[in-house]
Amino acid sequence: MAVTVRIPTPLQRLTNGQAEVQCTGRTVNELLSDLEKRYPGVKERLCDEQGKLRRFVNIFVNEEDIRFLQGDQTAVKDGDDVSIIPAIAGGGVGLLC
Amino acid sequence: MSYMVGLKCRECGRVYPKEVIFVCEFCFGGVEVDYDYDAIRRVFTKAALANRPKSIWRYRELLPIEGEPTVGLFSGFTPLFRAERLAEVLGVEELYIKDDSVSHPSLSFKDRVVSVALSRAKELDFDTVACASTGNLANSVAALSARAGLKRYIFIPADLEMGKIVASLIYHPTLVAVEGTYDEVNRLCAEIGAKYPWAFVNINIRPYYAEGSKTYGFEIAEQLGWRVPQHVVVPAAGGSLITKIGKAFKELKLLGLLDEVHTKLHCAQATGCAPIVTAIKAKSDIIKPVKPSTIAKSLAIGNPADGFYATRVVLDSGGSAESASDDEIAEAMKLLAETEGVFTETAGGVTLAVAKKLIEQGVIPRDESIVVCITGNGLKTQEPLMNRLGQAARIRPTLASFESELASQLADAPTRR
Numbered sequence: 394m395a396v397t398v399r400i401p402t403p404l405q406r407l408t409n410g411q412a413e414v415q416c417t418g419r420t421v422n423e424l425l426s427d428l429e430k431r432y433p434g435v436k437e438r439l440c441d442e443q444g445k446l447r448r449f450v451n452i453f454v455n456e457e458d459i460r461f462l463q464g465d466q467t468a469v470k471d472g473d474d475v476s477i478i479p480a481i482a483g484g485g486v487g488l489l490c
Numbered sequence: 491m492s493y494m495v496g497l498k499c500r501e502c503g504r505v506y507p508k509e510v511i512f513v514c515e516f517c518f519g520g521v522e523v524d525y526d527y528d529a530i531r532r533v534f535t536k537a538a539l540a541n542r543p544k545s546i547w548r549y550r551e552l553l554p555i556e557g558e559p560t561v562g563l564f565s566g567f568t569p570l571f572r573a574e575r576l577a578e579v580l581g582v583e584e585l586y587i588k589d590d591s592v593s594h595p596s597l598s599f600k601d602r603v604v605s606v607a608l609s610r611a612k613e614l615d616f617d618t619v620a621c622a623s624t625g626n627l628a629n630s631v632a633a634l635s636a637r638a639g640l641k642r643y644i645f646i647p648a649d650l651e652m653g654k655i656v657a658s659l660i661y662h663p664t665l666v667a668v669e670g671t672y673d674e675v676n677r678l679c680a681e682i683g684a685k686y687p688w689a690f691v692n693i694n695i696r697p698y699y700a701e702g703s704k705t706y707g708f709e710i711a712e713q714l715g716w717r718v719p720q721h722v723v724v725p726a727a728g729g730s731l732i733t734k735i736g737k738a739f740k741e742l743k744l745l746g747l748l749d750e751v752h753t754k755l756h757c758a759q760a761t762g763c764a765p766i767v768t769a770i771k772a773k774s775d776i777i778k779p780v781k782p783s784t785i786a787k788s789l790a791i792g793n794p795a796d797g798f799y800a801t802r803v804v805l806d807s808g809g810s811a812e813s814a815s816d817d818e819i820a821e822a823m824k825l826l827a828e829t830e831g832v833f834t835e836t837a838g839g840v841t842l843a844v845a846k847k848l849i850e851q852g853v854i855p856r857d858e859s860i861v862v863c864i865t866g867n868g869l870k871t872q873e874p875l876m877n878r879l880g881q882a883a884r885i886r887p888t889l890a891s892f893e894s895e896l897a898s899q900l901a902d903a904p905t906r907r
Binding site for chain 1: 501502513515516517519520775776778798
């Protein structure tokens, strides 16, 4: 078992075209590190030089925005659904991506 | 001659060509127009501006078009006037109203952004324009695209005021009333925009569109004699206007037209939809979306696109934020009309009510200069006033009926004999 992570269209080039991938980790931060190991280059698109999640990247754990949970320290467990959704300045959620 | 260099990500600084790009492909940040300020500095002087037409296009070096403006040639340069009677009621010394309730052609500040957006859309070879709107933007796109000969699709929440619906339909656009909130309309438009090759003024050509709001700030400075007030109170829906007023003052300083800018920007929202105010009060840059419930429908954006930037510009300026209830909004609309003869829409009521509150709280000192931003016209939002105003005295067409019905007012009135 692992956590299912939904990848937005602009990043699917890095995941060999997959819209959903399986990752492991106890927190969102660990998930992102695992994601980077499997698909190098993903993390720099999601996090800035300090490793902080970029402002216009929203991550949802089971439909809940992690900004209102514990940020990248939010706990995840096997079977959880994690979505990465770019917030588009001016266009709501990332449907155009 | 164009001074627009290209587009640049506000977050990571990556540069892009001046095309239809509104989000950074790398980090998903918003992109913004970049100008050649060194070249602009040589031609953009007070003397050069003095002889130009009284419209937003007098500031064209700082607007994102390549050729001559083609849309909205009469928009902008609305009155800025000293509001002495209102100042007396509020107990302040120096108060001004910047009055976009008389903007040409559609009676709101949106004519500024739409004039720029449609001029740019034509340059980018679009034949169809569209928008997601809480009403004013709909009116402006409908009006200006009619004259520009563009096809137009306009998306609004279905529960808008009748005035705003009529003031869109008259121009015969395709008006689509969506059963949902503005945020749902906006989200739908993002989907539609991904499928149809239209210029959605506030989505895919937003970087160009948003620059039009700077002209509101340029005009405040120029009309005050090339100085800026100590306080500006600005209504916020998506948060773009307040951000761009801040940018306008910075650009004028950068270009040497203003000496110092110490203006505190204050953000006004309705209590029933105040995500930006909430963030500013918490000194946080996280905008928590809300479900709007307010009579100020033009400000009812629960998930503001520029909320983060608005929060930052207000906090950086040393400004503040406050919200107003429905009753306070209606009272402020009446106050502005009774003292200054300006009939503003509910959003203007929000702005004035918040200004009043900030003055009463001592956040805005009574001896400092204040500009209150009035951005729309009250004829469009009459519903909330229906039961809050007095009634006309109804009489028969005779002198006797007149005098009996108005006996109390006429008791002390002087007569001719």
